Amino acid sequence: MRTHTKTAVLCALAAAAAFWCASNAAAQNPPQDQISFEGLENLAFEKPTWINGGAGQGHAGLLTDGETASDPYLGGPTRVGVDFEEVVKINGIHIWHYWADGRTYTGNIIALSEALDFGDLADGDKDRLDDIAGIVTIFNTDADDETYAESAAGYKLVFEAVDAQYLHAWLGGSDANQWSHWVEIQAYFNPDLLSVDPEGKAAAVWGDLKTR
Numbered sequence: 001m002r003t004h005t006k007t008a009v010l011c012a013l014a015a016a017a018a019f020w021c022a023s024n025a026a027a028q029n030p031p032q033d034q035i036s037f038e039g040l041e042n043l044a045f046e047k048p049t050w051i052n053g054g055a056g057q058g059h060a061g062l063l064t065d066g067e068t069a070s071d072p073y074l075g076g077p078t079r080v081g082v083d084f085e086e087v088v089k090i091n092g093i094h095i096w097h098y099w100a101d102g103r104t105y106t107g108n109i110i111a112l113s114e115a116l117d118f119g120d121l122a123d124g125d126k127d128r129l130d131d132i133a134g135i136v137t138i139f140n141t142d143a144d145d146e147t148y149a150e151s152a153a154g155y156k157l158v159f160e161a162v163d164a165q166y167l168h169a170w171l172g173g174s175d176a177n178q179w180s181h182w183v184e185i186q187a188y189f190n191p192d193l194l195s196v197d198p199e200g201k202a203a204a205v206w207g208d209l210k211t212r
């Protein structure tokens with residue numbers, strides 16, 4: 001009896017470990033130079049944008065105009081958003097903030113939602129995203145994700161595919177000053193990109209991402 005019980009416990013632990021690996025693999029972003037969105041459609045291009053309050057510099061349309069130069073930029077808003085106008089699948093995001101001096105931004109958060117539009121969230125909700133049903137947090141430097149120095153290359157994220165109509169993003173200033181500056185947000189779906197293999201291990205093909 002004890003042998004059967006021990007075996008059952010071990011099997012349960014193994015299954016739980018496999019599930020944990022599968023559900024957390026997407027959070028382990030591969031090195032930036034191993035991610036490519038070349039050949040994929042930018043689903044955010046010229047889509048409607050939203051900002052909380054007025055812009056101290058630039059305008060909201062700069063977020064999705066396809067231009068990634070450090071200037072012009074949208075300056076001022078601490079929260080911005082993109083409306084894809086319909087529910088689409090997304091498994092890649094490429095974002096640029098003001099990067100000319102290599103500054104690092106804090107409070108850098110990106111989330112996706114299928115039905116929650118911008119009016120459904122308050123600015124303070126960024127502190128409790130994990131408790132809000134219907135929103136998927138992709139990146140959060142206030143939680144587990146590390147900050148990074150901005151550059152002309154932007155910052156790329158790949159993750160398990162999410163059905164979403166809205167992209168929400170926050171910033172809380174930088175090590176240069178208290179202001180938030182936005183350059184460009186792009187979103188992609190690669191049907192050939194698998195972040196977890198059938199055994200629940202992170203795929204080892206990040207350097208050879210397929211594009212259509």
